[in-house]
Amino acid sequence: QIVKSLVFASNGEPFLALTSGANQADTARLAGFFGAAEVARRATPKKAREATGVAI
Secondary structure: OOEEEEEEEEOOEEEEEEEEOOOOOOHHHHHHHOOOOOOOEEOOHHHHHHHHOOOO
């Protein structure tokens, strides 16, 4: 089984979402967990590296 580690940003804050390899992340639902008014977006490579220390 495969787990994907996806870096998103919502309200200007990065967060990591783990999903199974066969599934997609629901960006509206993810944003809802943080009380964000906007949909979560994939973090830029620069933002992801700053947040995790790992290049994507």
